[in-house]
Amino acid sequence: MHERFWEMVAEAAQDEADAVGFYRRMADIAPCRAIAHSIEDIARDEMRHLNYLESLLCSRQERGRYYRDRRKREGSGERPLTIPTIPDPYPAVQVEGPNPEYARLLLDDYAGIVSEMTAITQYLFHHFDMPEELADVAQMLEDVAIVEMHHMEILAELIKLLGQPPMYMDGQGLFWNATYVPYLSGCPCEQLRSDIHAEQTAIETYRRHIELIDDRYIKEILARIVMDEELHLQLFSEAYEKYCAGGRHKEG
Numbered sequence: 001m002h003e004r005f006w007e008m009v010a011e012a013a014q015d016e017a018d019a020v021g022f023y024r025r026m027a028d029i030a031p032c033r034a035i036a037h038s039i040e041d042i043a044r045d046e047m048r049h050l051n052y053l054e055s056l057l058c059s060r061q062e063r064g065r066y067y068r069d070r071r072k073r074e075g076s077g078e079r080p081l082t083i084p085t086i087p088d089p090y091p092a093v094q095v096e097g098p099n100p101e102y103a104r105l106l107l108d109d110y111a112g113i114v115s116e117m118t119a120i121t122q123y124l125f126h127h128f129d130m131p132e133e134l135a136d137v138a139q140m141l142e143d144v145a146i147v148e149m150h151h152m153e154i155l156a157e158l159i160k161l162l163g164q165p166p167m168y169m170d171g172q173g174l175f176w177n178a179t180y181v182p183y184l185s186g187c188p189c190e191q192l193r194s195d196i197h198a199e200q201t202a203i204e205t206y207r208r209h210i211e212l213i214d215d216r217y218i219k220e221i222l223a224r225i226v227m228d229e230e231l232h233l234q235l236f237s238e239a240y241e242k243y244c245a246g247g248r249h250k251e252g
Ligand SMILES: [Fe+2]
Pocket: 116, 119, 147, 148, 151, 202, 225, 229
């Protein structure tokens, strides 16, 4: 009897996840912003249901099985994120009009020194390099890198709409390079400190760019990205507190 109940919770979670994706796709192509906003509200409600069902599954340690089944159904090797996410949908990617100056500002966020490109490669390297006893941190870093990839994709689309090709360079035309990554191999606490610093700097830079860019669509999108970065800052800070505060983890 109980077994069937938990199966139904897993099925309901899958349905809610599908519904969230469905409403977001619908909002993206709504004929006007008022309708898009209402549909985004529905998606937010579904996301709340999904979070509740997932927390139930989590508490029953059913989550692993649910995700395995979900992967099987979807027929792909893709795995859902295990970190918390912001329920607010991303605004539609659009601009008021082409603008090379704004494209340059966004290229800095895209592939400058402190950029999504650096964040992705930095968190992935720290993920590869984490010791086994910090497996949860390694997992979190990979998940955060996946979110940063989504940010990078959004920025690439914006830069294109503003009239520039989204090549891996900053606003001055300097190509991104692998020395931007603070590797800090073998020092997980130093790595976490640099990850915290990366998020803090990203938040400051995005906020400055929101001030400088007079395009309501770009402002909205950057503000939504900042919400993710604030969550990343919190996740990294909690991991640091758990393993590193007071010299708890001995660096090798
Ligand atoms: Fe980001």
